[in-house]
Amino acid sequence: MREIVRRHLGKVVAGAAVAATATAVVVGVNLPGSEAGASGDRQANAAAAKQDAIAKDGVVEAAPEEGAKGIGSDPLTDEEIERAEKASVSGQMRSSGRDVEGDRGPQLLSTNLSEPDPTDAGAAAPRRAEVVYYDYKKDAVITKTVNLESGKVDDTTTAQNVQPPPSQEELAEGARLLIADPLGKGLKKDFKHATGKALTGPQQLQLSGMVFRKETVKRVPSDLTECGKHRCLQVVTKVKNGPWIDTRSLVVDLSTRTVGRLG
DSSP: OOOOOOOOOOOOOTTOOOOOSSSOEEEOSOOOOOOTTGGGSSSHHHHHHHHOEEEETTEEEEOOOOOSSOOTTOOOOHHHHHHHHHHHOOHHHHHHOBOTTSOBSOEEEEEEEOOOOTTSOGGGOOOEEEEEEEETTTTEEEEEEEETTTTEEEEEEEESSOOOOOOHHHHHHHHHHHHHSGGGHHHHHHHHHHHSSOOOSGGGEEEEEEEOOGGGSSOOOGGGTTBTTBOEEEEEEEETTSOEEEOTTEEEETTTTEEEEOO
């Protein structure tokens, strides 16, 4: 399986050290950007391009309409993304896999344009999409390569102990588990302090985050030793239009639906 490049959230937070306590720390400054959830944005650059206005001779014009099919290395169009995702899920995969909430079907992580196959004949090479899923029943990453010309799956790979960046759906479920867990008491307290309102669900937060890699810490709590094999996230939370709440000392094991604390 092609190696997936990951960018990690910066660790320095001005004005606040990360404390390994059950209470979250409200941080009144912006954290560095995170790639978390970027893989689930479905060609974010292409979507942004569609929404951008083009200034010409002092007149603002709408961006050109997107076609049904891209050419060469163009980002996937919405139609190509929809077609690739529909073709990538077989009946057996849909019935046997489980998503982050435990429902039938694997969890969609990302859909991106595949790199050209070196065995293809130059300009005549078909465009392919790489659709990546996480099956929570097997704790496995499943990658489907879909030929966008034929609408068929050209290749399927399954790998364990591989952890691509999280999707927004996974971040939302991680936040939901944090809020419901006793270790999320500090998060709820700090949200209440910042907004005057009770924190009841992830929709009240702006979420980012990253996969937790146990090799990055000196001491791994016993309840987090399976991370890497299990799907574990550090969810970074922010009050919408407000401060960050530092919860990076908390780790959510989405495979077991439990929360652990570093330190």
